[in-house]
Amino acid sequence: xxxxxxxxxxxxxxxxxxxxxxxxxxxxxxxxxxxxxxxxxxxxxxxxxxxxxxxxxxxxxxxxxxxxxxxxxxxxxxxxxxxxxxxxxxxxxxxxxxxxxxxxxxxxxxxxxxxxxxxxxxxxxxxxxxxxxxxxxxxxxxxxxxxxxxxxxxxxxxxxxxxxxxxxxxxxxxxxxxxxxxxxxxxxxxxxxxxxxxxxxxxxxxxxxxxxxxxxxxxxxxxxxxxxxxxxxxxxxxxxxxxxxxxxxxxxxxxxxxxxxxxxxxxxxxxxxxxxxxxxxxxxxxxxxxxxxxxxxxxxxxxxxxxxxxxxxxxxxxxxxxxxxxxxxxxxxxxxxxxxxxxxxxxxxxxxxxxxxxxxxxxxxxxxxxxxxxxxxxxxxxxxxxxxxxxxxxxxxxxxxxxxxxxxxxxxxxxxxxxxxxxxxxxxxxxxxxxxxxxxxxxxxxxxxxxxxxxxxxxxxxxxxxxxxxxxxxxxxxxxxxxxxxxxxxxxxxxxxxxxxxxxxxxxxxxxxxxxxxxxxxxxxxxxxxxxxxxxxxxxxxxxxxxxxxxxxxxxxxxxxxxxxxxxxxxxxxxxxxxxxxxxxxxxxxxxxxxxxxxxxxxxxxxxxxxxxxxxxxxxxxxxxxxxxxxxxxxxxxxxxxxxxxxxxxxxxxxxxxxxxxxxxxxxxxxxxxxxxxxxxxxxxxxxxxxxxxxxxxxxxxxxxxxxxxxxxxxxxxxxxxxxxxxxxxxxxxxxxxxxxxxxxxxxxxxxxxxxxxxxxxxxxxxxxxxxxxxxxxxxxxxxxxxxxxxxxxxxxxxxxxxxxxxxxxxxxxxxxxxxxxxxxxxxxxxxxxxxxxxxxxxxxxxxxxxxxxxxxxxxxxxxxxxxxxxxxxxxxxxxxxxx
Numbered sequence: 001x002x003x004x005x006x007x008x009x010x011x012x013x014x015x016x017x018x019x020x021x022x023x024x025x026x027x028x029x030x031x032x033x034x035x036x037x038x039x040x041x042x043x044x045x046x047x048x049x050x051x052x053x054x055x056x057x058x059x060x061x062x063x064x065x066x067x068x069x070x071x072x073x074x075x076x077x078x079x080x081x082x083x084x085x086x087x088x089x090x091x092x093x094x095x096x097x098x099x100x101x102x103x104x105x106x107x108x109x110x111x112x113x114x115x116x117x118x119x120x121x122x123x124x125x126x127x128x129x130x131x132x133x134x135x136x137x138x139x140x141x142x143x144x145x146x147x148x149x150x151x152x153x154x155x156x157x158x159x160x161x162x163x164x165x166x167x168x169x170x171x172x173x174x175x176x177x178x179x180x181x182x183x184x185x186x187x188x189x190x191x192x193x194x195x196x197x198x199x200x201x202x203x204x205x206x207x208x209x210x211x212x213x214x215x216x217x218x219x220x221x222x223x224x225x226x227x228x229x230x231x232x233x234x235x236x237x238x239x240x241x242x243x244x245x246x247x248x249x250x251x252x253x254x255x256x257x258x259x260x261x262x263x264x265x266x267x268x269x270x271x272x273x274x275x276x277x278x279x280x281x282x283x284x285x286x287x288x289x290x291x292x293x294x295x296x297x298x299x300x301x302x303x304x305x306x307x308x309x310x311x312x313x314x315x316x317x318x319x320x321x322x323x324x325x326x327x328x329x330x331x332x333x334x335x336x337x338x339x340x341x342x343x344x345x346x347x348x349x350x351x352x353x354x355x356x357x358x359x360x361x362x363x364x365x366x367x368x369x370x371x372x373x374x375x376x377x378x379x380x381x382x383x384x385x386x387x388x389x390x391x392x393x394x395x396x397x398x399x400x401x402x403x404x405x406x407x408x409x410x411x412x413x414x415x416x417x418x419x420x421x422x423x424x425x426x427x428x429x430x431x432x433x434x435x436x437x438x439x440x441x442x443x444x445x446x447x448x449x450x451x452x453x454x455x456x457x458x459x460x461x462x463x464x465x466x467x468x469x470x471x472x473x474x475x476x477x478x479x480x481x482x483x484x485x486x487x488x489x490x491x492x493x494x495x496x497x498x499x500x501x502x503x504x505x506x507x508x509x510x511x512x513x514x515x516x517x518x519x520x521x522x523x524x525x526x527x528x529x530x531x532x533x534x535x536x537x538x539x540x541x542x543x544x545x546x547x548x549x550x551x552x553x554x555x556x557x558x559x560x561x562x563x564x565x566x567x568x569x570x571x572x573x574x575x576x577x578x579x580x581x582x583x584x585x586x587x588x589x590x591x592x593x594x595x596x597x598x599x600x601x602x603x604x605x606x607x608x609x610x611x612x613x614x615x616x617x618x619x620x621x622x623x624x625x626x627x628x629x630x631x632x633x634x635x636x637x638x639x640x641x642x643x644x645x646x647x648x649x650x651x652x653x654x655x656x657x658x659x660x661x662x663x664x665x666x667x668x669x670x671x672x673x674x675x676x677x678x679x680x681x682x683x684x685x686x687x688x689x690x691x692x693x694x695x696x697x698x699x700x701x702x703x704x705x706x707x708x709x710x711x712x713x714x715x716x717x718x719x720x721x722x723x724x725x726x727x728x729x730x731x732x733x734x735x736x737x738x739x740x741x742x743x744x745x746x747x748x749x750x751x752x753x754x755x756x757x758x759x760x761x762x763x764x765x766x767x768x769x770x771x772x773x774x775x776x777x778x779x780x781x782x783x784x785x786x787x788x789x790x791x792x793x794x795x796x797x798x799x800x801x802x803x804x805x806x807x808x809x810x811x812x813x814x815x816x817x818x819x820x821x822x823x824x825x826x827x828x829x830x831x832x833x834x835x836x837x838x839x840x841x842x843x844x845x846x847x848x849x850x851x852x853x854x855x856x857x858x859x860x861x862x863x864x865x866x867x868x869x870x871x872x873x874x875x876x877x878x879x880x881x882x883x884x
Contacts, residue, residue, distance in 0.1 A: 037083050037208045037229035041065045046079065053118060054079040054209070062223075064411050066096075069212050069222040078120040080112065080209030083229055088114055088127075088205050089175045092232045096187055098166040098223035100404060103132025107218050113171060113229070114205040115145075121211065123147045125203045128211075129169070129181075131161055138162040142171070142179060144199055153179055154197025160185070164403060164419065166223075172232055176200070190259055190289045223407065238320035242291075244309060244329040245391060247374040248436065249300040252329065253389065254311065259290035261315040271295055272310045275302070290317070292389075301331035304369070332369035334435055336528070337471040337584065339371060339392065340364050340442045341431050345462040345487055346424040347448075352460035353486030358405030359424045361431065362489055363442075365392040366468055373398075376441075379432040379554075383422035390416055397490045413490035426459075428696055432554045442471065443525075443554035447696065449475060449676040456480035462487030467499035472525035472584040475678055477501075504590050505583040508690050510575055510597035511636070511662030515566040518546075518575065518597065519662065523690065525556045527582050536578040537561055541571060556584070558661075572598045572634075597664055600636035603717060607631035608640065608710055610720045610748060611670065611741045612757070614764055615701035618736030621683040623701050624674040625708055626766055629665050630744045637663040637693070642673055644699045645707035645719050652709050652716075654699040663693065672766045674698060680766055683736070688767040703735075720748050728756040728794065729846035737763040740770035742800065742842055752829065752842040758796030771796035774842075782806055783862045783874040791882045792845035792852065799844065801878045803829075803860055806838040812864040812872075816841055819859040826853055835864065845880050855882055 039050055042065050046052040058077040060070040071077060085091070093113050101107055108131055115126035128150075130141050140156040160183075161167070168184030170191045177200035182191035208229055212222045239260055245253040254271075264270060268283045277299050286292035301307055312324040343362035351357045361378075365371055376387045378400065392398045398414050402421035409415055427448035433441045451457035452475075462481045470477045476499075481487045483494035501524075509521040518539070530536075534546045546561035567573065574596050579588040612626035625642060629635060638659045643652040658673065665671055670691050674680050677692035686692075701708060705723040709716055727734045738757045746753040757763045758771035765771050783805050790801040803816055816830035826847045843860075847853050862874040 037081060037227055039081070039227045041067055041225060050081045052079040052081045052209075054120070062407060064407055065225070066098075066407070067210070067224040068407075069214070069220055071214075071219040072216065073219065074106075074215045075219070076121055076211065076213045078209055078211040080115065080118050080120055080207045083114065083205055083208040085205050085229075088173050088203070089177070090232050091173050092228070092230060093169070093171040093208075094189070094226065094228040095169050096166070096223075096225040097131060097169060098187070098407075099131060099161070100164045100221040100223070101218045102163050103138045103161060105134035107214050108132025109213075109222055110211040111169070111224070112207070112209045112211065114203060115207040115209065116204040118207050120207075120209050126205075126207075127153075127199075127203075129171070131167075136162045140167075140169075140181065140183065140194065142181060142195075142197060144201055146201075153199045154181060154195045156181055156183070156194040174232070185288065190291050192259075192288075192290060235316065235318040236320065238322040239314060239316045240322060241311060241325060241327055244327055245372055245374075245389065246301075246329055246331050246370075247372045247389070249303070249331050249333065250297045252295050252297075252309070253286075254293045254295065254309075256291045256293070256314070256316075259317050260285065260293065261317055261319070264313055264315045264321075265293045267313070270311065270313045273297065273301075274308045274310075275305060277301065277307065303331060303333040306330055330369060332367065332371065334367075334371055334441060336439070336441055338365070338367045338441065339373075339433060340366060340465065340468050340471045341433060341444055342397070342465045342468060343462050343481075343487060343489065343493060344424065344431070344446060345489070346429065346446070347426045347457075347459040347461075348486075349459050353484065355462075355486045355489070356405055356408035358401055358408065359421070360399050360401040360405065360489055361424075363392060363398045363400065363433070364465075364468055365394060365396050365398075368394050370394055370396075375436040377432075377434040377438070379430070379434070380422040380424060381429055385418055385420070385422070387416065399489045409489065415490075426457075430554065440528075440554050443556075444474070445555060446478065447475075447694075449678075449694075450478040451480040452678075453480045460486050462489075464488065464493040464495045466493070466495050466497060470499050470501045470585060473499065473501055474524065475676075501583065501585050501587060504587050505581070506690055507577055507589070507593050507595050509663050510595050511664055512567050512597060512599055513560065513662065516563050518561045518563065518567075519552075520559050520561065520575070520577070520595075521661065521663075522557050525584050527584050527586070528556050530580060530582045531556070531559050533580070534561075536580050538576045538578075539563070540574045543567070543573065567599060569599045572596050596666065598634045600639075600662075600664060601633035603631075603633065603635050603639060603712060605715065605717055607633055607717065608635060608665070609718045609741070609744060610708060610710060611744070612738050612765065612770055613701070613708060613720065613722060614736075614738040614766075615706065615722060616703040616724065616735050616737075618683070620679065621736060622674055622676050622679040623698055624672050624680050624738075624766055625698070627665075627671045627673070627710065628741075628744060629667050629669050629671075632667050634667070635665040637665050637671065639712050640717065641711050641713070642695070642699060643709045643711065644701075645709040645721075647707055647721065652711060654697075655711075656695050656697055656699060658693060658695070670767050670769075684764045684766055685762050686767050691767040718748055722754075723751075726751055726754045728792070728799075728844055729850040729852070731756060738765070740765065740772045742770070742772050742774050742802075743840065746840050750839075750841070753840075755800060755842070755844060756794070758799065759794040761796050772799055774800070774802055782872070783876060785860060785876040785878050788877065789879045789881050790845070792880070793882055800842040801845075801860075802840050802842050803862065803876070804838070804840040805835065805862065805864070807835070807864070809837070809866075812866050814865075815861075815863040817861045817863075818843060818847075819861060820853070821857045821859070823859075826858065843878075853880055855880055 055077040058071045062068040110128045112128045115124050117124035137158040138161045139158045142153045143150040166187035168188050170182040172180045179197045181194045183194045184190045239256045242255040265285045266283045268279050280295040280297045282296035284294050310326050315321045342364035345360045348357045370393045373387045374389045378385045400416045403417045403419045406417040430445040432443045448457040464481045466477045506523045513519045548562035550560040552558040577593045579591050582588045611628035614624050640658045641655045643655040672692045707721045709719045739754050740757045742753050755772040761771035790798045792799050812835040814835040818827040860876040864872040
């Protein structure tokens with residue numbers, strides 16, 4: 001009695017019985033075939049039905065219901081079971097074996113087909129297959145053992161198992177002692193004859209078993225499964241069709257239930273497709289999987305149309321002829337984002353949850369059609385891998401991981417295992433999926449900021465896409481898994497919800513890259529087809545439309561425009577982008593989107609200044625540094641670096657480039673540097689959301705004091721020594737409050753030129769004018785006070801009083817002291833400081849005891865002493881006001 005189970009699957013190289021596989025056939029043999037040994041370990045043990053004896057403590061049944069070696073030290077271990085057969089003629093053996101290492105003289109496996117002794121590690125009489133040897137010519141070899149002497153009967157292909165492998169094995173011995181060895185290198189049952197030999201020695205066949213010789217590093221890298229020993233199975237069943245695999249608009253593959261005859265399967269007239277397609281001009285049986293036949297047609301299939309394939313006269317290798325049959329199939333033209341990268345386990349260490357401790361990538365098929373990934377390319381950074389014949393079903397998932405990782409995933413998860421799965425970096429990695437025609441279907445460049453969780457980004461949790469229908473959402477559409485296992489490989493993401501992209505794409509920057517070329521940068525990936533029309537771009541000053549448009553892959557966030565006219569220095573241009581340009585979900589640019597650009601100028605000290613910093617962020621926020629262009633120059637930020645400054649050694653350290661690509665910084669503009677602009681925007685008002693640059697790493701800033709520096713490769717442009725003592729003295733909690741520069745033209749290192757951001761502004765003003773900004777007094781009097789009435793109440797209006805001076809010669813030593821109306825000392829604001837010819841000091845109403853002074857009139861005493869001993873005294877009045 002023969003029971004036939006047919007599975008259609010999408011994971012080649014997976015275990016053929018417990019994971020789905022293309023063209024999988026599992027034969028369940030009943031007792032009518034007089035099987036002496038049959039064990040697939042699905043009962044979870046090897047102690048009954050049948051009972052295995054030997055080094056039982058060295059083996060386990062793993063999660064995939066495989067017999068696995070599970071030792072820790074170097075050893076030779078064995079298990080055997082009774083075969084209850086004294087005759088080896090007309091017998092067949094089937095089993096699965098996996099060795100997850102390159103075999104050697106100290107690391108190899110044996111499967112004893114027959115033995116007269118239960119113990120397999122000593123003297124015995126029997127037959128065994130050996131898997132591994134010294135050198136690199138490793139081949140499967142059949143031996144007869146007599147006592148301690150082994151004699152080779154037949155040897156398979158040299159080098160075939162020189163590296164890690166999973167293999168399906170079939171061995172037969174007929175009545176004349178002819179031994180045949182068949183293999184399936186994909187671990188299934190599509191057996192191909194490897195080698196034959198003859199041996200008629202008569203032995204007592206009492207036991208069947210396995211043996212592993214290994215070093216400590218491979219003490220858990222042997223796997224066995226699906227053992228069958230019994231009478232030779234005679235095939236009387238004709239082949240049938242499991243499925244039709246559509247790999248392109250002119251190519252299909254037919255998956256039969258068993259290996260088919262090489263002659264009848266390759267006759268083109270045995271196949272015909274309706275809709276005017278006809279017979280293929282090529283029919284070729286697969287050289288490895290003999291159940292597969294590949295057909296190539298001259299006429300293309302129509303996308304989504306139902307086609308009927310007629311098949312006739314096909315025989316199996318036993319000359320059983322199948323009945324004529326028809327089968328429907330559809331070709332689907334794959335478009336970008338039909339398959340999306342949907343989940344990433346980039347950092348499984350530390351293992352905090354229940355997932356295997358291995359990296360993986362999950363793909364998701366959004367369409368209503370199964371999609372073949374045959375000859376598709378997956379790029380992980382600079383590493384490219386061509387994918388084998390594999391199908392993702394409609395609305396289905398596929399996990400891509402390493403061969404080493406595969407056994408540790410549950411059997412129900414569809415898995416594609418790659419023998420050399422490239423390592424995923426924890427942050428800053430690009431992943432690109434291309435179809436067989438090299439068109440990009442899905443691409444992302446993730447960072448650890450996408451977790452939006454500082455704890456989970458440290459490892460043990462996957463990154464999950466929130467909404468697969470928003471494939472270009474980047475950081476706004478990804479977050480750390482919320483599943484208690486740490487991820488959801490092969491199932492719907494734990495963070496899934498509708499997260500539509502309704503925002504219009506924005507043009508961020510335009511940069512001249514050569515005399516005739518302009519590169520545009522957008523805030524999100526765009527539809528590549530909407531980017532290619534030169535008429536959608538127009539530059540003023542007689543430049544016109546570009547003559548060429550080059551799209552920058554893989555993220556489609558940038559284009560390079562080529563023009564016939566060269567750009568000129570000292571000229572500001574404007575480019576207009578039409579609203580026919582759209583993002584990848586169809587949102588168009590806003591009408592009349594324009595942006596200015598020019599050839600950048602050189603930069604010198606203080607052209608760019610540090611204008612605001614947040615060095616003690618509250619929970620859920622992040623450090624940032626705001627820059628301001630106080631010059632009249634157009635600066636390219638790719639020339640600049642941000643770093644820490646070591647005041648002890650007067651050197652910079654932890655230097656980070658502000659940009660690898662050009663980014664034009666125009667006069668009177670602001671730019672905010674951070675590691676995650678979204679965390680800043682989520683916590684503070686940002687009226688200029690495009691004025692942010694994300695850095696992979698912002699140099700660390702201490703929460704009490706430190707120094708941050710802006711420089712080129714050869715010179716420091718600005719440097720700021722900050723301290724929490726610069727904050728408004730009455731603040732009890734300074735967490736989450738930025739320090740703002742009061743005026744651009746006052747010295748950066750003047751501590752009175754900095755103040756806590758106003759409460760009314762939300763305690764920070766990233767990307768726009770500071771809440772504490774105050775213009776310098778342009779009065780030409782030697783000393784002026786402005787405003788005379790000030791109210792240090794954190795509302796951003798007149799929170800400080802400014803004492804400005806302007807002398808006609810340099811080299812004055814200055815002192816500024818504050819007294820109350822009764823002449824009592826309140827604050828020594830400046831003490832023996834060398835003055836410039838002009839400048840400003842600011843007082844925030846805090847006294848020497850770091851307490852806020854009472855409302856009232858205060859006297860500002862300004863003293864200036866030159867080197868000749870001449871002294872100038874000035875008394876000015878100010879009023880500290882506020883609510884009563």
